[in-house]
Amino acid sequence: MAQRLAAYAALPYPKVASIVFGLYLFILSSILAQILTIYLGIPFPLVAFMLVVVAIFYFAAGNHARFIRSPFFWPWVLLWVWWTFAAVVGMYPGRSLPYMLTFGLRIHILPFIACAIAVTAPALINVTRGFAAGYLVILFMCFRYGQTRENRFFIPETTLANGNDLALHIVLGLCFVLILIMRGRPFTRFILAGGIPIMVYYVFRTGSRANMLTLALLLGVCFLIMPVRWKIASIITSAAMAVMLFPLLPEGTVNRLFTFTQARTGTFDAMEAELSRQAVDSTNARLMLQKRAIDLSLANPLFGVGPLMFTDAVDSYVRETEGRGSAWQVSHNSYLQVSSETGIPGFLLYVWCIFLCIRTNFRCYREARRMNFHDEMALSAGLLLATITYAFGILFCSIALDYYLAALVSFTSANALAQEDLRHYLQQRPQTV
Numbered sequence: 001m002a003q004r005l006a007a008y009a010a011l012p013y014p015k016v017a018s019i020v021f022g023l024y025l026f027i028l029s030s031i032l033a034q035i036l037t038i039y040l041g042i043p044f045p046l047v048a049f050m051l052v053v054v055a056i057f058y059f060a061a062g063n064h065a066r067f068i069r070s071p072f073f074w075p076w077v078l079l080w081v082w083w084t085f086a087a088v089v090g091m092y093p094g095r096s097l098p099y100m101l102t103f104g105l106r107i108h109i110l111p112f113i114a115c116a117i118a119v120t121a122p123a124l125i126n127v128t129r130g131f132a133a134g135y136l137v138i139l140f141m142c143f144r145y146g147q148t149r150e151n152r153f154f155i156p157e158t159t160l161a162n163g164n165d166l167a168l169h170i171v172l173g174l175c176f177v178l179i180l181i182m183r184g185r186p187f188t189r190f191i192l193a194g195g196i197p198i199m200v201y202y203v204f205r206t207g208s209r210a211n212m213l214t215l216a217l218l219l220g221v222c223f224l225i226m227p228v229r230w231k232i233a234s235i236i237t238s239a240a241m242a243v244m245l246f247p248l249l250p251e252g253t254v255n256r257l258f259t260f261t262q263a264r265t266g267t268f269d270a271m272e273a274e275l276s277r278q279a280v281d282s283t284n285a286r287l288m289l290q291k292r293a294i295d296l297s298l299a300n301p302l303f304g305v306g307p308l309m310f311t312d313a314v315d316s317y318v319r320e321t322e323g324r325g326s327a328w329q330v331s332h333n334s335y336l337q338v339s340s341e342t343g344i345p346g347f348l349l350y351v352w353c354i355f356l357c358i359r360t361n362f363r364c365y366r367e368a369r370r371m372n373f374h375d376e377m378a379l380s381a382g383l384l385l386a387t388i389t390y391a392f393g394i395l396f397c398s399i400a401l402d403y404y405l406a407a408l409v410s411f412t413s414a415n416a417l418a419q420e421d422l423r424h425y426l427q428q429r430p431q432t433v
Helices: 002-009 012-029 032-039 046-061 073-089 097-108 110-117 121-145 163-183 186-205 209-225 228-248 251-257 270-299 310-322 334-371 374-393 404-432
Strands: 147-149 152-154
Touching (some): 012 121, 032 046, 046 097, 046 110, 121 404, 163 186, 163 209, 186 228, 270 334, 334 404
Antiparallel strands (some): 147 152
């Protein structure tokens, strides 16, 4: 197997296939389909078109069942099966079934494609280039179309119209940019390194307190796992960015970033004081939504209320218990989103996949450092940071039914298999000379 894949990876085809797959992920990470439709008025089915192109390369690769070797195979397949079954038998039978079928075809299938096409670390880095480039498009969207309302920065009329979602999106992109910085050419490193302060600036501009904490968590993880030179670089870079960026932020945004459970006092005008109070109210409202999500999870422990049906279910719940309508909001917590919408089994499968990502990436990073596999070490380190970002960030966002986890499972499983095949190939090579 290792020799066959090594021969396959030496052909021009895998490079082209990995670039095409990277373009598909670029469309997802850049929300390009939304940009074309909303901002340019071009309603072209871009995702569906590129999926057909990627499918051609997938079937031509001949490694269709490679994902089965991954420890992700069974939890990943069972996750989609359970979520789809919950859509059929949940509180609103069949209403979200069309979405789940489309989700399975366009998103949940990504790990199968990744493992078939990106059979080596260089091929996976090609995919990473496309995926990371999409996040740079988001920076342009922030600059060109971003708006601020009540000290929250967002991209209107898109799936990133919520400040927390936009901030988490950018932080995840930052992790993939770090992969390219670690393995890129000097000029590429210089260009990408210059983009990091811009990404961090827009994270702060969103006023997302959760993702400010996420950045702090990532810095702590970097300090724990990275080589000494990267530790020093991360500390110096973080200190420099804090000194440079905070003075550039609006005063109201800084006020919001450091307002959690109690409104801040100081030399603020009446409007800023009101926005500070609203920040505290926002925290309390989210806690109330999460309490309702827990109640719905306990009331529907097996199949939940159905994928994407939380807002409908919580409105009915509020009307029954409080005699009034709800604000039609999501749970703002992906763990509770999954438990309330797909039941406790769906929640356990979801957490299982996230845990496997963290464990696999950590093991791959440790092994790559031991074996001095540079590409694999960069990929594993960036993916570990991205998975930790996701695992923590989704405590404050309802994005379980988006492409993020599928992308992480795709990169993680493909990287682990590529590293395993490389190790076996190196072990067998002396015997075949």
